[in-house]
Amino acid sequence: MPSMFQPEIETMEPAEKSALQSRRLRRLVERLAACDVPYWREKMAGVDVDAIRSIDDICRLPFTEKDEFRETYPYGMLTVPRDRLVRVHASSGTSGKPTVVGYTAGDVAVFAEVCARALAIAGGRPSDVVHVAYGYGLFTGGLGLHYGAERLGATAVPASGGNPGFQLGLMADLGADGLACTPSFALLLGERALEGGLRDRLSVRYGVLGAEPWSEGMRQRIEEVWGGGFQALDIYGLSEVIGPGVAMEAPEAKGALYVFDDHFYPEIVDPETGEAVPDGEVGELVLTTLTKEAQPVLRYRTRDLTRFVDEPGRDGRTFRRIARLMGRVDDMLIIRGINVYPREVETALLEDEAIGGQYGIIVDRRTTLPELRVVAELADPGLVARREEIRDRVARALTERVRIRVQVDLRDPGTLPRQEVGKARRVFEQTTDESPFG
Ligand code: DLL
Numbered sequence: 001m002p003s004m005f006q007p008e009i010e011t012m013e014p015a016e017k018s019a020l021q022s023r024r025l026r027r028l029v030e031r032l033a034a035c036d037v038p039y040w041r042e043k044m045a046g047v048d049v050d051a052i053r054s055i056d057d058i059c060r061l062p063f064t065e066k067d068e069f070r071e072t073y074p075y076g077m078l079t080v081p082r083d084r085l086v087r088v089h090a091s092s093g094t095s096g097k098p099t100v101v102g103y104t105a106g107d108v109a110v111f112a113e114v115c116a117r118a119l120a121i122a123g124g125r126p127s128d129v130v131h132v133a134y135g136y137g138l139f140t141g142g143l144g145l146h147y148g149a150e151r152l153g154a155t156a157v158p159a160s161g162g163n164p165g166f167q168l169g170l171m172a173d174l175g176a177d178g179l180a181c182t183p184s185f186a187l188l189l190g191e192r193a194l195e196g197g198l199r200d201r202l203s204v205r206y207g208v209l210g211a212e213p214w215s216e217g218m219r220q221r222i223e224e225v226w227g228g229g230f231q232a233l234d235i236y237g238l239s240e241v242i243g244p245g246v247a248m249e250a251p252e253a254k255g256a257l258y259v260f261d262d263h264f265y266p267e268i269v270d271p272e273t274g275e276a277v278p279d280g281e282v283g284e285l286v287l288t289t290l291t292k293e294a295q296p297v298l299r300y301r302t303r304d305l306t307r308f309v310d311e312p313g314r315d316g317r318t319f320r321r322i323a324r325l326m327g328r329v330d331d332m333l334i335i336r337g338i339n340v341y342p343r344e345v346e347t348a349l350l351e352d353e354a355i356g357g358q359y360g361i362i363v364d365r366r367t368t369l370p371e372l373r374v375v376a377e378l379a380d381p382g383l384v385a386r387r388e389e390i391r392d393r394v395a396r397a398l399t400e401r402v403r404i405r406v407q408v409d410l411r412d413p414g415t416l417p418r419q420e421v422g423k424a425r426r427v428f429e430q431t432t433d434e435s436p437f438g
Helices: 014-033 038-044 055-060 066-071 105-121 140-152 164-174 183-195 216-226 342-350 381-402
Strands: 087-091 099-103 129-132 155-158 178-181 206-210 231-238 243-249 256-259 264-269 283-289 300-306 321-323 333-335 338-340 355-364 371-378 406-411 427-430
Touching: 014 038, 014 055, 014 283, 055 264, 066 099, 087 140, 099 105, 105 140, 105 243, 129 140, 129 164, 140 155, 140 178, 140 243, 155 164, 164 183, 178 183, 183 206, 183 216, 183 355, 206 216, 206 243, 216 231, 216 342, 216 355, 231 256, 231 300, 333 355, 333 371, 338 342, 342 355, 342 371, 342 381, 371 381, 381 406
Parallel strands: 129 155, 129 178, 178 206, 206 231, 355 427, 371 406
Antiparallel strands: 087 099, 231 243, 243 256, 256 321, 264 283, 283 300, 333 338, 355 371
């Protein structure tokens, strides 16, 4: 069994954990109530500080929404003077101003610590070379995992995104043991390694993959192209909370992620009403930063959908677990009145072994009633002769799963465009005769 980065925290008994969370929450609430900043004065106006005695009182606190970051851009949510920041990150939204997040030296230390924990959960060791192919820059992925690898005592290789051929050569030459990047980039790298005959020169044991939703079928494709027992593991996080390292999946019990709940307290609520859903039901993940100094968030509405998994992990860690993310509340497509989640389309699509990992979902709006089309690749050139049969089978499976008619367009392996930088885009709107994908 791989060793833990912080065994005393990672195996803490529930009662002790709850006491720690309660102490941290009380301290946070007291600090925010005393914070002389307009945003925090307003947020804390209706809060009875004395009523927050334990972590179970968290539901008495107000929620925080993404818009509040934009409204207070860039520094309005800080609880410390700007000169105490040692770093900022930002994520660009689809519209308007970016979300800016500031970190004190203490926050950067916690960020490194949780990313080191995540790498250790994946099987990372201080003797490892960790190839970091998340984007470096305002995005939290690159620097987050980089500092995590260093904190673990490993050798971080700051490769950043793009240039897969060069990256593979570097991984082989430098002896990469771990890979940190998006699942879509991991698939691309694995495919290129296989095509280029490089696989024998690589001995990467694990991938710490996240920043975008991915299904079990995608995991299977990634593990297959990498071969050699490569473990494709899921890491979750978001800039508003810290970046990567909010939650991590362990190889011993795949399918659910440990939430590092000594720092980030999770709740799951009904996205409509904001009320807690019964344990085990799917809802919106809400996170409170218990230890963040510069820019804490109270009950942040992540818009990400998941559920609590009550079964403990199999490696002695006692963190609360959540199921792998099912998509975002706002990713939901409404087609002919039916709600369709892209992640569900991916799941149904990749359940068919004849389908490769690269695909696009096209919402065709050229007609009054939109149509759903999925463009995907055959997994293997040997399947080309059976294209029609496979297409009909996949179309039936998809239509059954999402309950509206889905057209399927199957291309030859390796012919669809692949994204080399950033988060994979999967959903495209079509309004003209020119196809937006493939
Ligand atoms: O994506 C942080 C990160 C970097 C996570 C590297 C993991 C690895 P943002 O750019 O702020 O931060 O985007 C956060 O991405 O709310 C989810 O919707 C999505 N997301 C992140 N990780 C996962 C995952 C980073 N493992 C948003 N599964 C989140 C599904 C994910 N969605």
